[in-house]
Amino acid sequence: MRVISKAAPTIGETVSVIRGNGAWWYQSSTGLWLARCAHTGPAAEMLNIILTPWLTAASHPHKNDQR
Numbered sequence: 001m002r003v004i005s006k007a008a009p010t011i012g013e014t015v016s017v018i019r020g021n022g023a024w025w026y027q028s029s030t031g032l033w034l035a036r037c038a039h040t041g042p043a044a045e046m047l048n049i050i051l052t053p054w055l056t057a058a059s060h061p062h063k064n065d066q067r
Contacts, residue, residue, distance in 0.1 A: 003047055008058045013047055 004012035014029040017037060026034040026043040028050060035043035 005051060005055055008055055011051060011054050011058055013050060015043075015047070 001015050002012055003015055015034065016027045016029075018025050018027045018033075020033070024037040026037060028034055028047070032046070032050070034046040035041075037043075
C-alpha cells in the first residue's frame with residue numbers, strides 16, 4: 001500500500017505485507033520491518049519516524065541553502 005502524508009501529499013512510503021517469524025508484518029520500502037500486522041499503531045508510529053525528516057525538509061525548503 002502507499003501511505004501518503006496529508007501535510008505533503010507528494011511525500012509517502014510504500015508498505016508491503018510479508019510473512020516472517022510465524023506472523024504477518026508490515027515492511028517499509030527500505031526493508032525495515034515496521035510491526036506485526038496485528039499492531040497497526042506501532043506500524044504507524046514507525047512510519048511517522050521514517051517520514052518526519054522528509055516532512056521537515058519539505059516544510060523548510062530553504063533551510064539548507066548555502067547563499
